[in-house]
Amino acid sequence: MNAPSLPDATRLPLSEARIADDVFRGMRQDNLARWPSGADVDFDEAVDLHKRLPLHKQLGWVMRKAVAERRCLTQPRGGFGTFEMQRALMVALDNEGLADIVPTTTDSYTRNEQWQLAQKGLEESETVGRSMLNGYPMVNYGVARARELIEAIDKPAIMLTGTTMPRLTSEIAFAGGYSGYLGSGIAYTTSYIKELSIEDGIRNYQYLDRLAAMYHEHGVELHRRQPGFLTGTNIPPSIAIITCVLDCLLAAAQGVKNYGVEMGETLHMVQDAAAVAACGELCQEYLAKKGHHGVFTPVTLLHWMSAWPQDEAQAAALISYGGTLAAISGAASVTTKSTHEAFGIPTPQANAEGLRMTRMAIYLARHIRLDGLAEFKREKELIGREVRAIIDRVLEMGDGDVAVGTVRAFEAGVLDIPWSPNRHCRSRVLPARDFDGYLRVLDPGLMPFPRDAMAIHEEALRKRAEREKVPFGPDLAVNSVYEISEPLGKLLPDQWE
Amino acid sequence: MKVLVTGVIGSDTHIVGNRILSMALEKAGYKVVTLGALTPAGEFIKAAVETNADAIMVSSLYGQGELDCRGFRDLCVEAGLDDILLYVGGNLVVGKQPWSEVEERFLAMGFDRAAPPGTRIEAVIEWLARDFAARERGLRRAEA
Numbered sequence: 001m002n003a004p005s006l007p008d009a010t011r012l013p014l015s016e017a018r019i020a021d022d023v024f025r026g027m028r029q030d031n032l033a034r035w036p037s038g039a040d041v042d043f044d045e046a047v048d049l050h051k052r053l054p055l056h057k058q059l060g061w062v063m064r065k066a067v068a069e070r071r072c073l074t075q076p077r078g079g080f081g082t083f084e085m086q087r088a089l090m091v092a093l094d095n096e097g098l099a100d101i102v103p104t105t106t107d108s109y110t111r112n113e114q115w116q117l118a119q120k121g122l123e124e125s126e127t128v129g130r131s132m133l134n135g136y137p138m139v140n141y142g143v144a145r146a147r148e149l150i151e152a153i154d155k156p157a158i159m160l161t162g163t164t165m166p167r168l169t170s171e172i173a174f175a176g177g178y179s180g181y182l183g184s185g186i187a188y189t190t191s192y193i194k195e196l197s198i199e200d201g202i203r204n205y206q207y208l209d210r211l212a213a214m215y216h217e218h219g220v221e222l223h224r225r226q227p228g229f230l231t232g233t234n235i236p237p238s239i240a241i242i243t244c245v246l247d248c249l250l251a252a253a254q255g256v257k258n259y260g261v262e263m264g265e266t267l268h269m270v271q272d273a274a275a276v277a278a279c280g281e282l283c284q285e286y287l288a289k290k291g292h293h294g295v296f297t298p299v300t301l302l303h304w305m306s307a308w309p310q311d312e313a314q315a316a317a318l319i320s321y322g323g324t325l326a327a328i329s330g331a332a333s334v335t336t337k338s339t340h341e342a343f344g345i346p347t348p349q350a351n352a353e354g355l356r357m358t359r360m361a362i363y364l365a366r367h368i369r370l371d372g373l374a375e376f377k378r379e380k381e382l383i384g385r386e387v388r389a390i391i392d393r394v395l396e397m398g399d400g401d402v403a404v405g406t407v408r409a410f411e412a413g414v415l416d417i418p419w420s421p422n423r424h425c426r427s428r429v430l431p432a433r434d435f436d437g438y439l440r441v442l443d444p445g446l447m448p449f450p451r452d453a454m455a456i457h458e459e460a461l462r463k464r465a466e467r468e469k470v471p472f473g474p475d476l477a478v479n480s481v482y483e484i485s486e487p488l489g490k491l492l493p494d495q496w497e
Numbered sequence: 498m499k500v501l502v503t504g505v506i507g508s509d510t511h512i513v514g515n516r517i518l519s520m521a522l523e524k525a526g527y528k529v530v531t532l533g534a535l536t537p538a539g540e541f542i543k544a545a546v547e548t549n550a551d552a553i554m555v556s557s558l559y560g561q562g563e564l565d566c567r568g569f570r571d572l573c574v575e576a577g578l579d580d581i582l583l584y585v586g587g588n589l590v591v592g593k594q595p596w597s598e599v600e601e602r603f604l605a606m607g608f609d610r611a612a613p614p615g616t617r618i619e620a621v622i623e624w625l626a627r628d629f630a631a632r633e634r635g636l637r638r639a640e641a
Contacts, residue, residue: 108561192510194533
């Protein structure tokens with residue numbers, strides 16, 4: 001069902017090393033032969049296409065511009081099951097939403113490389129005139145259609161594919177003129193699949209990173225991006241950033257030079273600002289340690305990624321506040337949601353409104369920074385200590401090789417992700433929100449966080465348990481999953497006791 | 498002890514709510530067979546046959562549930578589970594559609610109950626108790 005990679009006796013042992021050119025040629029040939037549309041990928045012609053795109057439609061350039069001008073760009077998500085609906089959506093997000101970056105989300109069959117199923121869903125969507133798929137089947141529609149989508153908008157386009165198997169989708173999207181691709185071997189393999197091993201997920205993304213780097217070597221700077229939001233469920237910043245750094249090192253080893261890192265908002269303003277600052281610095285610190293120079297690592301924040309309230313007014317507040325958090329944190333971009341989030345996929349209009357709400361909030365907060373606050377400094381320092389303790393252990397376990405160390409660390413539980421669906425991830429680590437609104441680690445599982453750091457987490461969570469008169473234990477974690485989706489009457493009652 | 502099979506159907510990875518539901522059902526006194534995320538329809542039925550389950554509870558949050566759940570009751574019947582209690586819940590279709598229409602669509606597919614987005618776990622536990630009690634009286638499920 002999940003099309004795991006076939007064991008291949010000829011494949012090289014896992015390592016972070018750059019895939020050799022001759023090996024990569026063979027890999028591409030096999031990959032492009034897996035579905036008829038793969039035959040339309042012509043690398044040299046694609047390079048020319050990208051070079052002809054105006055700079056403002058090239059995401060690599062746009063992300064650099066955003067950082068240089070201290071802008072926080074907006075980007076929604078969005079994908080529908082037919083070409084016509086997808087084009088209309090992208091045009092609406094561009095024109096009505098003023099999106100700085102226009103997305104194409106693929107459907108879940110495509111994400112799992114079930115192109116036959118995607119084909120059926122696409123045909124049925126075309127017949128009934130409503131989207132039966134939760135995204136755009138990029139591989140089925142192919143290169144020429146992708147180019148039409150790029151022509152229909154005046155912004156750069158990014159692929160959002162929530163997949164551990166990006167190899168064919170990325171080939172077709174890049175050949176179509178898409179200049180950004182979200183996804184990574186560690187983050188998505190631990191968050192978007194049940195059976196695939198961490199090793200196979202890393203290998204699949206080494207392919208994509210090598211492909212992006214190959215475009216770079218031919219003068220086209222594509223934007224690769226890492227989804228550190230993981231399972232989107234109360235991920236404390238240090239856990240997100242650990243994956244950001246490791247995935248970034250893997251990409252840099254393949255030659256990627258423009259690599260964004262993402263985190264879901266914690267919804268605590270100081271923690272989010274500290275996390276964004278820490279994330280960028282820690283990526284650069286470890287890139288330097290590993291000898292990778294000149295890698296650009298802008299940070300993106302994402303609107304709340306866990307359960308949303310059904311009340312559209314409550315959701316609107318979460319959207320606007322999410323824009324505020326992103327602006328104040330100094331993030332280079334923010335990924336937006338809409339007031340329809342509790343119900344699933346939004347209409348283009350609701351999606352565009354989410355973009356405008358966010359944009360207004362960014363405008364209002366654009367000059368505010370928290371760097372001078374003692375609480376900010378304390379939190380950033382804490383995040384740094386936690387991240388270094390784990391990453392150093394991972395590098396040690398891999399004898400310096402990030403890919404090997406990562407696989408071994410997941411086996412040992414040294415690396416772990418909360419609420420992971422993947423069988424190869426222990427998912428023993430458990431986060432919860434503390435009394436002051438910070439996301440904390442309730443149970444570290446086997447992750448070797450520094451003892452004094454864990455003491456801080458525990459104290460903060462005990463305070464919440466005490467104040468709310470609930471036992472200190474897993475219930476704190478479960479309550480934290482649903483807290484933000486609760487009705488206002490429960491969150492902030494208007495009646496005195 | 499009644500046996501329930503839980504899982505997230507199709508190519509859907511949204512595991513968190515399903516995992517919390519499964520924990521709560523266990524606490525409520527059921528034996529729960531958890532299949533986790535990304536579970537094909539056939540695996541639900543296979544697990545139900547193997548464990549002699551009393552109900553199958555299908556979760557879907559990603560919008561493609563409508564495609565994934567088609568023919569689910571037929572698969573049950575083929576496997577000899579003609580009368581097994583079937584629940585489905587989550588964000589079952591693409592986009593915000595009127596719930597009454599969505600519910601009707603899933604009941605027509607042979608599900609005994611469909612739970613809209615935001616359904617409380619306590620409500621599901623109450624449904625189960627009432628439906629199992631109704632079955633003792635020879636009914637298909639409790640009214641409402």
